[in-house]
Amino acid sequence: MGQASLVSDSSRHSIVEVSEFRKSYRKQLAVDGVNIAVRRGELYGLLGPDGAGKSSLMKAIAGVMTFDSGNIDVFGTRLNSEAASETIKDLIGFMPQGLGLNLYPDLSVEENINFFARLRLVDEQELLERKQRLLAMTRLEKFRQRPMKQLSGGMKQKLGLICTLIHQPKLLILDEPTTGVDPVSRRDFWTILATLLHEQQITALVTTAYMDEASRFHHVSLMYAGQILAEGKPDQICAMIPGTTLMVQTDEQAKAIQLLRQHFSQVQPDGKWIRLFVDDMDADTAIDRVRTLLSALKLEAVQKVDTELEDAFVGLLKRQALATVKDDAKVESADLNFAELIARNSDFVAIETCELTKDFGEFRAVDSVSLRVQEGKIFGLLGANGAGKTTVIKILTGIMPPTKGSGSIAGADIARLGPSIKQRIGYMSQQFSLYMDLTVIENIMLYAGIYGLRAKEARERCHWIGEMAGLSGDIRERTSNLPVGMRQRLALGCALVHRPRVLFLDEPTSGIDPVGRQHFWELLFELSRSEGVTILLTTHYMSEAEHCDHLGLMHAGKLVADASPEALKREVENEAGQLLEIAVSDADSAIQRLTEIGFKNSEMYGQHIHLMSKTPQQDAYRIREELNGLQVSSVRILDLSMDDVFVYKIRALERLADTGLKRMDR
């Protein structure tokens, strides 16, 4: 009905307008001259790594933080004083960063909701109705009486959303609502948010560190180092960098990478593939160019893929030379010796566990996990917070004994990890293991000392680490002065000081910007391919999972999948089919129609609709026919992402558990 007029209305009214916003903490400039405008009804995304300045901006817009200069107008009110900020608080709902941190752990789910509602003077009758509806929608109904501290990460996040929504704000400000939440809960979260925004005409401003969530927004701004790199619709941003993203597969991966690096700046190994970005060329020219360059090698495949926001982000940073120049140059100069890479096809098992189990009181954190990692491979352990990943690593490194089960590292039993075995293990914990007040070299020498290296050897390793991590020029710098990405490489270096053969990394890349993450992965590849180091790491970036040789998926302490990324994808494709993306102007009616004709799993994804199909070609055709009147602009078949695979796997498990329960009820 009023859809069209609403759209034109919204284009005129900005609900949030920020101009030349600046904020510094002591001497550190956090946000430097940012302008954004959020229009009514929009789902606006602010993307960027940790420390980009997102949170500062969000807090200032919510009127809960002072700032240095610039203007912020929210609902036409200029937030230039504490008193002025008070006037808009009725209209906004603000959820600060940190999973469940704005909730009260000792209050029950219902008490939390009541607290937020009564604080906002919501009418008791209305509270009852809204609570009912939101609890049902988030499937938290049966946990009403449970204290908040006993909820899972995903449930906390949903409760946080209910509490922020209970007074029906007109503007939602959510700071990293999906960080640290498992992919399934993340998907649920987006669906709920999309539904509510649509129904109640709410405007939402959301930040995220996950680049792959960008396509869910109507409008995004990419933030880096306190500035906005680019803004626009997600696909517009991807198109800002003219060029083509290619995937190349060859047996001689290392050689190919070396050759390609001489011509292109964005070349990365990606599992068996090489992902590269070719500037300013269309697909055909780019493919030809790559084929010519690699004519000496045997190519399995060269194909064009969609440029993703992460590619665009890195491209933008490189173009604007914003990525701290020294951060960049060093890694190039360290020049990874890909030429000397030896294709190791060792059958030697470096890590093996059998029925590993760990109980903490009543709680089973790790439940019969059996896995094998071959020497020189990168094994990725995926799963939500609390799935048991860190515990597995702690058991394998001998920090914690298992309750049941056994494991071995390089053939030695973990129950009897002697000093000689510990010499062969490197471990980098979730939190930074560096001493911030020491310099780079002091940190390295400290670790060298801990592992009992002789002075000469220590100096050699120091030199090697400096080269490897691209830190040679900053060796006397205080660690606290380094950018996060460099710190992370230094931490990796310290874990490698004693030349371990097996390396355990616990969430090594969380919170680091895409450029930093790329560098880090290049180092890992180098280590595994040329030095034959076996690496077991955990991550919750699904896009990183694709880089691993082998994946283990953990859910509630169990290892629920264990295969190569490609095998996992094929498996899900066989079971559930492929992903169809439908671009249509009237998405609501389209989803309704699709559900009617049997596509029960169709859901909103940004401005598009996603659904799974076993017969994608026929279904695409049929959907075009059925949605004829609704202006379908495209129906595309998409490759499954690791995220899709993860969500599918976990949902299948949950369904299994549900039917199991039902059977038990009977």
Next chain:
Amino acid sequence: MNLQRILVVAQKEAREILRDRIYFALAFLLPVVLMLVFGYGMTQEVQNVPIAIIDHDRSALSRDYAHRFIDSRYFEFKGYVNSVKSAELLLLDGKVRAVIVLPEYFQERLVSGLPVDIQTLLDGTFTFRLRTIDGYIQAINGAANAETQARYLVRRAGLSSSRAQTLLQPLQVQTRYLYNQELREIWSVAPALIMFILTLTSPLLMALSVVREKETGTIYNIYSSTITRGEYLAGKLLPNVVVSFINGMVLILLTVFYFGAPLKGDVVFFLVAMFIYVIWATSLGLLISVIVKTQIAAILITVILAMVLVMQFSGMMIPVSSMSDTNNMIAHSMAPMHFNNIVTQTFLKGGGLISSWRDLVTLIGFMFGFLALGYLLFHKQSKS
């Protein structure tokens, strides 16, 4: 002011205090434990000091003299030793704190009217109560002297022993301890401890409960909602004041019924004064919470502040009248001294409104002053 919002915050706060075990212990257990620990620690009489004796004379008189120490309840006799060397070893090991050395010819010299030098060795590292021990020894020695002289007079002048006593000590001091007739230290210490413990725990509770919200991030719920500063602070103060007041009453009961100190004055007056003091102390916690960001910092600052206030400026340890002029002025400009006055007045001197109205009025002034300061400094916007 919207009453609902105040009550919602207060109710949430109360639930958290009751459900969080650590917080609960801090709120209700800590004051009682402090009362018991300090109540005993500060009042213990010095008794049973381990002592050794070297008797070089081994005569009837020297043994008599030694028994004055051996039979005293203030000393615990560990045995005779033969040489100063072995006595020093005992002192070194801490097995005895004092050694009495009786010289050779003790009896001979005494009988022939010559002076006798008795040496005492005290463990100097044990400075705590060293003077008390020295005092005991002097007193026992004094008594021995007086008896010897009396005996001499009785023998020589044929006086009765009581007449001899009067002649020897014509001036006698008769002390009457007012307000604490039995001179029980605990009578004055326990009531003062009420002041001390409330000065420490009330701000601690309040500061922690606000800073904890800052640390976790729940404070942003308050910042971003429509609740006013005044409503939030009222809601936050209310349960904390109630908890502190309950604690105060428990401490009064402990003082009266457990430690046996009398509450001679006006009980109602005292409760009113305590209520005002608790509000002041809680607003002090609010002020601390405004300036710090972490719970650790809040604890440190509160403890140090409370210690300085109580030890230096409350009059509990050092009487205000014997302070230097500067400290005297500082003490008068701090609330704890006024409450300490009220405590001593009502507990021991049987005072009430009539005797202590000045202190009460000052406390009321402090209370409103600190509440206003807290309100002015608390903002619904963070700087970082």
